[in-house]
Amino acid sequence: MGKLDTLDPQIAAVIDAGYLVPLPKRDAEGRRVVLSCMGRFDPHLYDSCVMARVHSMIVELLLDEPRSQLLGYTHVNDEAGMQMPHVSLWSLSDVRVMLNCIQVHSTTTTHEPRSQLLGYTHVKDEAGMQMPHVSLWSLSDKTHFVNIPHYGVRFFEFAVSLLSDKLKDRVMFHRTSEDLTKHVDPEILPKEYGGTVPLKDMIEELKSKLLTYRSDLLALDDMSVDLYALEKNDLTQDIHSTSGSFRKLELD
Incomplete structure (x- = not known):
């Protein structure tokens, strides 16, 4: 899909x-x-692929925040x-794959202690394109949609x-920005939505x-994933061992 380079012209x-x-x-x-603003993305x-790269870049940036890992979005x-x-940017097949990935990831989010320790892998579809919303949506505690055209x-x-x-x-749907501010503090939002x-x-x-994080984002292309790492990871074995020990405890 190409490097996540903030200096890439597109x-x-x-x-x-x-847009995001x-x-x-x-x-x-x-x-x-x-905040995502669809009207600020020019589909012409x-x-x-560009949309996916932007989402992936923001996801990687946010996943570096420990507080966000614990509390979600x-x-x-x-x-x-x-x-x-x-x-028409995304086919119905793309949407199905993406939503299926979201549901799978929602059962293994950063709220799990084991996931906090061991980290995550990103999901790609059969064509190798990284699904843009997957990581972020799976960690979302609330998702709001507003101003959807007919x-x-x-x-x-x-x-x-x-x-x-x-x-x-x-998921919540709102007809207007005013309706949105009944559920999201306007002070958090940009001035255009009632904030300051x-x-x-x-x-x-x-x-x-x-x-600031450009070098870290570019370095992601140099990373590889060992699919058998968890089987060989001492930390994983320690966690399994500790879990088993706790199950054996008996209270007086």
């Missing part, structure tokens, strides 16, 4: 447009709030400006229908952070 343009922005302030539960200039999706070309309703109804009841309970800090300032902060 990635830089999408980031600069404000982790907001500086956390919610009342301490969760990082991630960029394809699904709140995802706010503003679909204002969504066009039919946006919908021609996009069926698409989201189809997507949500494929989710488990557990994940369906995490302009979105452009949040974008600049994100760009600065991505530059």
Whole structure:
């Protein structure tokens, strides 16, 4: 899929447009709030691969935050400006694969002590393209959708229908930004949504952070995964051994 390079012209343009922005302030539960604005992604200039790379980059950036690993995320999706070309970026088969991955990952999130210790692997579909929302969605405690155009309703109804009841309970739909602020503190959101800090300032902060982590993100391409590592990992064996010991304990 290519390197996650914040200086890549296409990635830089999408980031600069404000398509996907982790907001500086956390919610009342301490969760990082991630805002995506579909109308800020130009489907005539960029394809699904660029979208996936941007999502993957933000996911990697957020997974480096221990607090976020423990507390999860709140995802706010503003679909204002969504066009039919946006919908056609991903085939129904892609959507099915992605949602299936989300449901599998939702059972093995960072909230699990073992996962906190051993880490994660990223999911790729049969074609090798990394699914953009998987890691972030699987760690989301609440996902909000707002300003869905009438021609996009069926698409989201189809997507949500494929989710488990557990994940369906995490999804909320709002007609307007005003409705959204009844569930998400407007102080967390950009000024354009009722907050105080302009979105452009949040974008600049994100760009600065991505530059700071650029070498780490590029280094991901040099990593490989040993599928048998868990079988050979001493820490894993210690955990299994410890778990077995606890099961043998008897209380007086």
